[in-house]
Each structure stands twice: as C-alpha cells, then as structure tokens.
Amino acid sequence: xxxxxxxxxxxxxxxxxxxxxxxxxxxxxxxxTLLEVLRKDLLLTGVKCGCEDTNCGACTVLLNGNAVKxxxxxxxxxxxCRVTTIEGLETERxxxxxxxxxxxxxxxxxxFCTPAMILTAKSLLDKxxxxxxxxxREGLHGNLxxxxxxxxxxxxxxxAASGAYGELSExxxxxxxxxxxxx
Amino acid sequence: xxxxxxxxxxxxxxxxxLLREERESRILAGGTDLVPRLKSGAWKTKMVVDLSxxxxxxxxxxxxxxxxxxxxxxxxxxxxxRSLQGAxxxxxxxxxxxxxxxxxxxxxxxxxxxxxxxxxxxxxxxLLFNASACxxxxxxxxxxxxxxxxxxxxxxxxxxxDILLRFVIPKxxxxxxxxxxxxxxxxxxxxxxVGAGAKLVLEEGRIQEARLAFASVSAKTIRxxxxxxxxxxxxxxxxxxxxxxxxxxxxCAPITDxxxxxxxxxKMTKVFAEKALAxxxxxxxxx
Numbered sequence: 001x002x003x004x005x006x007x008x009x010x011x012x013x014x015x016x017x018x019x020x021x022x023x024x025x026x027x028x029x030x031x032x033t034l035l036e037v038l039r040k041d042l043l044l045t046g047v048k049c050g051c052e053d054t055n056c057g058a059c060t061v062l063l064n065g066n067a068v069k070x071x072x073x074x075x076x077x078x079x080x081c082r083v084t085t086i087e088g089l090e091t092e093r094x095x096x097x098x099x100x101x102x103x104x105x106x107x108x109x110x111x112f113c114t115p116a117m118i119l120t121a122k123s124l125l126d127k128x129x130x131x132x133x134x135x136x137r138e139g140l141h142g143n144l145x146x147x148x149x150x151x152x153x154x155x156x157x158x159x160a161a162s163g164a165y166g167e168l169s170e171x172x173x174x175x176x177x178x179x180x181x182x183x
Numbered sequence: 184x185x186x187x188x189x190x191x192x193x194x195x196x197x198x199x200x201l202l203r204e205e206r207e208s209r210i211l212a213g214g215t216d217l218v219p220r221l222k223s224g225a226w227k228t229k230m231v232v233d234l235s236x237x238x239x240x241x242x243x244x245x246x247x248x249x250x251x252x253x254x255x256x257x258x259x260x261x262x263x264x265r266s267l268q269g270a271x272x273x274x275x276x277x278x279x280x281x282x283x284x285x286x287x288x289x290x291x292x293x294x295x296x297x298x299x300x301x302x303x304x305x306x307x308x309x310l311l312f313n314a315s316a317c318x319x320x321x322x323x324x325x326x327x328x329x330x331x332x333x334x335x336x337x338x339x340x341x342x343x344x345d346i347l348l349r350f351v352i353p354k355x356x357x358x359x360x361x362x363x364x365x366x367x368x369x370x371x372x373x374x375x376x377v378g379a380g381a382k383l384v385l386e387e388g389r390i391q392e393a394r395l396a397f398a399s400v401s402a403k404t405i406r407x408x409x410x411x412x413x414x415x416x417x418x419x420x421x422x423x424x425x426x427x428x429x430x431x432x433x434x435c436a437p438i439t440d441x442x443x444x445x446x447x448x449x450k451m452t453k454v455f456a457e458k459a460l461a462x463x464x465x466x467x468x469x470x
Contacts, residue, residue: 030189066288072218142283
C-alpha cells in the first residue's frame with residue numbers, strides 16, 4: 001500500500017457503503033482500494049493485506065454477498081454496496097458456525113489466511129449449503145494458505161455445512177443498523 | 184497507485200464523451216486486471232471510467248441476431264446463466280475456467296476480451312461461435328468479427344474512446360457440439376499452458392463445419408484454419424481427429440516461458456486438440 005501522500009491535489013470522491021450492517025459515508029482519494037479503506041479508515045484489520053496482486057486471496061471480503069479480492073477493487077467500485085468482513089460474522093448469539101468449526105478442527109495455523117478462508121467458505125455455503133469436498137476445494141481455489149493447512153480447512157467447512165456447529169441459514173449477520181458514520 | 188479521477192457514467196453517451204475528453208483514460212470493467220496493473224505501475228492513467236453498472240452493457244438475451252451478451256456481464260453470472268442454449272453453454276463453461284470465484288465475481292466477459300491476453304479462456308469460444316463485437320466508436324455502432332478483434336498480446340482493434348457494448352453470437356445449427364480444454368498445472372487459478380477449443384457441425388454423418396481455436400499457443404487467440412478445412416466433408420473418426428490435431432501442433436506458434444517450453448506446448452496442443460474434437464463430437468451425439 002505505497003502511496004505518495006500529500007503530493008497530489010486529487011479531488012476526493014464520496015462513497016456510501018454498508019459495512020457489517022453499519023452505514024458509512026466515506027470521502028477518499030479515487031485511487032484507493034477497498035482494502036485500504038477497510039483497514040486504514042475503518043480499522044477492520046481482520047481483512048489482510050497479502051500479495052496485493054490478486055493472487056493470495058487474504059484480502060477477501062463479501063461484496064453484496066459475493067467473495068471478492070479487496071486489493072483489486074477500487075473503493076469507488078464498492079459505492080452503494082454491502083460489505084461483510086470477518087468482524088461482521090459474529091452476532092449476539094456468538095461466533096458464526098464456520099468460525100466455531102475452524103477452531104474445533106484446528107483449521108487455523110498462523111491465521112493469516114483464516115478470515116478470507118471463512119468468508120469465501122461463507123459465500124460458497126450461501127449458494128450451495130451442502131457442497132462436496134471437491135466443490136469446496138474448487139471454491140477455495142483463490143485462497144492460499146501458506147501453512148498448507150488445507151486438509152483441516154476443508155474438514156472444518158464440511159463440518160459447518162453438516163450443521164454440527166449451528167444452523168447456517170437462520171443467521172442474519174448483515175442486519176442493517178440505524179445511523180450513519182461519516183469518515 | 185495514483186490517478187486523478189474515478190468516474191462512473193450513467194449512460195453510454197456520457198461514458199463516450201468522458202473517454203474522448205480525457206485521452207489518458209482507461210475503462211474499468213471488473214478491474215481485476217486493470218487495478219493490479221495500475222498498482223504495479225505497468226499502466227498509468229489520469230482517469231478511470233467505470234462502465235460496470237451501465238444498463239446498456241448488461242444482459243444475456245436471444246434476439247433475431249442470435250445471442251446478445253452484454254460486455255459487462257460478470258463471468259460468475261455467465262457461468263451460472265441458465266438461458267444459454269445448446270452449444271452456447273460452452274461460453275458459461277469457459278467463463279468458469281477463468282481464475283478463482285473471487286475474480287469471476289468481479290471480472291466481465293467484455294474485460295476478458297479487451298485485455299486480449301493470449302491465454303484468455305473465453306476468447307476461443309468467441310472464435311468457435313463466429314461471434315462479433317458490437318463497438319461504439321464516436322456516435323456510431325458497428326459490428327466487428329472477433330477474428331479481427333484480437334490483434335496480438337494485449338492488443339485489440341479498439342481505439343481510445345471506443346466502447347465494446349456487447350457480443351453478438353450467431354445461433355448454432357442443430358447438430359453442433361463444442362468443447363474447450365484448459366490445460367494448466369494448478370487448475371483454473373493458473374494460466375493455461377494450452378487452451379484448446381473445438382466446434383463441429385454434423386450433417387448426415389459428415390462434418391459440415393469445423394472450428395478449432397487455441398489459447399496460449401500464439402501471441403493472440405488463434406484459429407488453425409488448415410486443420411478446420413481438412414475436417415470438412417469427412418466422417419468423424421478418431422484417426423481424422425488425430426490427423427487434425429497433428430496439423431494444429433505444427434501450425435500453432437507457441438513460445439517458451441516459465442510455464443512450458445515451445446516443444447512441450449506443441450505436444451500438448453496435439454493432445455488437447457484431439458480431446459477437444461472428440462468431446463465436441465460426443466456432445467453432438469449426446470443430443
């Protein structure tokens with residue numbers, strides 16, 4: 001995220017996003033990515049900055065429910081959209097079943113890829129609640145685990161899909177809250 | 184990464200005016216290639232014009248011209264598209280071969296063609312189906328066959344200010360089969376060593392039309408027309424497909440890079456051309 005601060009007279013753009021159910025109005029430079037806005041402005045550091053080149057998938061967030069790599073999405077592209085980060089998965093009722101399953105199945109080693117793995121898995125299960133192992137592996141193609149802990153990750157997702165850690169469909173973690181936060 | 188302006192015009196006219204007003208501008212479709220290139224400094228621009236929400240560039244529909252596919256249709260949506268008919272379903276399969284789901288959720292069918300990567304997975308299907316690009320230049324629209332659209336690695340027939348609106352893909356005859364094989368080491372997230380596409384139209388047991396299109400074995404997506412001609416009027420047999428595949432391997436123009444050597448690419452061109460032909464044929468028989 002190298003950026004020459006203060007050297008340019010770029011006019012800021014104004015964007016509206018609902019992030020984890022909270023509405024935000026953000027003024028930012030046009031050349032900033034969604035990843036930068038989430039981490040640096042909104043301090044949602046569960047979104048990781050890995051390769052910054054659309055390869056590793058550590059920066060995955062959900063944009064209107066679909067997994068995207070936020071390092072290659074301009075902040076402006078997320079204008080008017082719903083964004084979900086790992087911070088948005090926990091509700092009053094506790095951790096998301098996928099989060100519980102990752103803990104129970106030791107699917108977390110260094111943890112750097114974990115938030116993105118869980119979000120990609122969530123988008124996968126939202127569309128296909130009972131995927132096969134092959135479909136899970138295919139769905140996670142864009143997420144690298146540098147600890148190579150894939151076996152445990154796939155096991156955890158299969159367990160979460162089986163309902164062992166709670167019902168997936170009853171959750172509504174993106175319920176919109178009132179009020180607007182201006183940045 | 185630095186640029187001065189991010190614009191999201193609401194009409195094609197507005198987009199066209201913006202692109203003509205600022206010559207140092209770039210179109211953003213999904214951004215999955217543009218943004219990394221701007222970040223790395225490979226490309227520089229003053230203005231990014233986001234066309235992804237233009238209504239006119241959306242939609243998958245059949246008209247009397249055939250299948251009209253909006254340039255801003257996302258690859259993930261195309262992969263899931265239920266309305267694709269017959270052999271056209273290959274377009275959805277090819278879209279599904281592009282990278283990971285995160286990329287397909289942003290990337291568009293128009294962007295994949297405009298990038299003109301020699302390895303673009305949706306480009307061979309465009310050539311197989313004799314697709315045309317509907318392009319807006321100035322205040323007029325015209326159709327350009329996709330055979331003439333790809334000019335070289337990263338080069339297309341588009342000029343600054345042009346906007347690719349949609350693809351027009353003719354309806355295919357009844358007994359048509361089409362297939363595409365992507366051969367890569369690490370699945371779809373990887374760039375192909377060879378991408379081989381084939382289309383066969385059969386009439387009374389003989390091949391009435393044949394198309395062979397390849398990714399990653401030339402500076403642009405290519406057809407091997409000598410092999411196509413050789414197939415015409417013949418009865419489809421394993422030996423015939425082998426013969427055509429040998430021609431393809433000899434006539435393609437691959438390079439050696441970190442993914443594969445030139446000679447390996449030729450060998451794999453033969454292997455996958457034959458597989459694609461056999462699969463295209465099976466798909467006709469399967470009707």
